[in-house]
Amino acid sequence: MCKLTFSKKEAIYFILKNSKENYISSTTKLNKILARLNLHLMPINIEFHLNKYGSYNPELGEIESNNLWSINSYTTSSGYSGKSIKLTKEDLDIDNKISKKMERSFTPEQIIEIKKEIYSMSSKSAKDLSDEEHKKLLVDIENREKLIFRANSNECDYLDLYKKVKTKQIKNFDEVKLKGLIEYCFELSKFLKAKIDKLPEDEYDYDENMNTYYYLKILEEAKPFIEKQIDSINDNKQINLLCEFLIRRDSGYPFSIHNENYKDLKVNS
Amino acid sequence: MSSVYAFDDSTILNIFVLDIPKGFRYKFNGKEKFKSKNKKRINEFLFKLSEKQIMPLRFTNEQNSIWYPDLERRTRKIINKWLHPYDLTFETVGGIFSANIVLQMEDFFDEINDKFESIIKSKEDISPIKTFFEINEKELTKQDNIPEDEDCEIILTYYNYKAEKDKYLISADEHFWGYKEEIKKEFNINVVEEWLCDTLTVG
Numbered sequence: 001m002c003k004l005t006f007s008k009k010e011a012i013y014f015i016l017k018n019s020k021e022n023y024i025s026s027t028t029k030l031n032k033i034l035a036r037l038n039l040h041l042m043p044i045n046i047e048f049h050l051n052k053y054g055s056y057n058p059e060l061g062e063i064e065s066n067n068l069w070s071i072n073s074y075t076t077s078s079g080y081s082g083k084s085i086k087l088t089k090e091d092l093d094i095d096n097k098i099s100k101k102m103e104r105s106f107t108p109e110q111i112i113e114i115k116k117e118i119y120s121m122s123s124k125s126a127k128d129l130s131d132e133e134h135k136k137l138l139v140d141i142e143n144r145e146k147l148i149f150r151a152n153s154n155e156c157d158y159l160d161l162y163k164k165v166k167t168k169q170i171k172n173f174d175e176v177k178l179k180g181l182i183e184y185c186f187e188l189s190k191f192l193k194a195k196i197d198k199l200p201e202d203e204y205d206y207d208e209n210m211n212t213y214y215y216l217k218i219l220e221e222a223k224p225f226i227e228k229q230i231d232s233i234n235d236n237k238q239i240n241l242l243c244e245f246l247i248r249r250d251s252g253y254p255f256s257i258h259n260e261n262y263k264d265l266k267v268n269s
Numbered sequence: 270m271s272s273v274y275a276f277d278d279s280t281i282l283n284i285f286v287l288d289i290p291k292g293f294r295y296k297f298n299g300k301e302k303f304k305s306k307n308k309k310r311i312n313e314f315l316f317k318l319s320e321k322q323i324m325p326l327r328f329t330n331e332q333n334s335i336w337y338p339d340l341e342r343r344t345r346k347i348i349n350k351w352l353h354p355y356d357l358t359f360e361t362v363g364g365i366f367s368a369n370i371v372l373q374m375e376d377f378f379d380e381i382n383d384k385f386e387s388i389i390k391s392k393e394d395i396s397p398i399k400t401f402f403e404i405n406e407k408e409l410t411k412q413d414n415i416p417e418d419e420d421c422e423i424i425l426t427y428y429n430y431k432a433e434k435d436k437y438l439i440s441a442d443e444h445f446w447g448y449k450e451e452i453k454k455e456f457n458i459n460v461v462e463e464w465l466c467d468t469l470t471v472g
Binding site (some may be wrong): 240 | 293341344
């Protein structure tokens with residue numbers, strides 16, 4: 001697993017550590033907070049699936065008590081049964097690992113924001129979080145033509161960026177990372193365009209395609225930042241984060257350097 | 270009090286293992302990893318040091334960043350050595366693969382920073398060191414005869430480093446081991462060839 005990527009244990013610990021009273025009242029809430037960390041491109045070694053509403057569902061599996069947290073099962077008066085999680089022990093070693101990963105990826109201000117967000121989310125009910133989630137995480141399910149237009153224009157923009165860096169003299173390793181990131185984004189933009197071009201007109205397979213839309217959204221949002229960095233790199237942390245999230249994290253998405261068929265998925269220009 | 274053991278960055282780079290992501294393995298006949306042939310020996314020696322609770326030393330630049338030009342140069346050198354049998358170089362292997370190398374290296378040096386004590390390289394005038402090597406010039410087999418400025422900075426820094434007992438410098442660089450007798454006599458530093466480090470008795 002890549003060094004910047006959080007393990008499941010680290011991610012849950014980080015959430016509990018920054019939650020109100022180090023406590024999360026339900027696994028549903030924990031899922032929602034984990035999903036929210038994706039909006040910050042925080043790479044976590046948990047498989048996430050998108051449902052048709054554009055919400056993430058982490059594949060957490062069964063969480064059990066361990067030396068760091070305890071799980072308590074409960075049943076409400078209305079008959080709803082659930083599990084709450086409470087941090088029972090702080091672990092300096094894990095704290096250090098998490099700090100290092102956060103510091104390599106985020107500015108101190110961003111780290112504070114993420115911690116505040118976790119605290120705030122942990123204080124809310126799962127229902128409130130669900131309402132928020134749909135506003136924040138929703139990937140617009142637009143009509144086919146508009147999607148094709150977005151995918152085309154995204155590919156054209158990344159082609160321009162790629163042309164800019166292709167012949168650029170690389171002076172140092174920070175520029176190596178940026179060039180690699182742009183090359184990857186360009187390859188991914190071609191893949192996304194080809195995939196969206198092939199969308200069936202009469203049916204709509206949400207499970208198959210939501211990741212495609214999500215990556216399109218990430219590339220569109222990352223573009224202005226990446227463009228600025230070409231002339232002068234001033235935010236190495238954000239470059240690290242994008243590299244980690246897009247290139248190094250093994251997300252299960254087919255267009256991945258971890259897929260042995262990666263080279264066959266590349267689309268010729 | 271025990272002796273002190275410093276490693277030059279080329280030797281530290283020789284314990285790095287480059288994982289080749291599955292999607293790129295076709296370029297290297299299915300190979301999964303690249304590693305240096307001396308990795309095992311160096312790790313064995315590092316293990317001996319940790320057993321005696323001796324923190325190894327490394328020489329770094331003052332700036333608060335993993336990379337500095339000399340380390341980048343040494344990194345390219347080792348990567349090019351690995352890629353050479355496949356008619357590839359750091360520059361020609363592809364931007365995504367190169368970026369992945371840099372990211373893996375950054376993880377590696379992050380760990381190294383925890384395991385090694387850093388000595389900031391001296392900014393003092395190295396011309397006396399350079400002159401010393403010019404006067405005592407030897408015919409080297411793999412390198413230019415005179416050690417580079419970065420090598421002289423290491424010698425000067427280590428020479429100025431206060432140690433109660435012996436100083437050892439573990440290196441694969443001929444600029445050091447090629448002059449081991451001279452360095453011992455003039456600077457009281459014991460140069461140990463990287464491939465022999467596991468034979469050293471720690472204490």
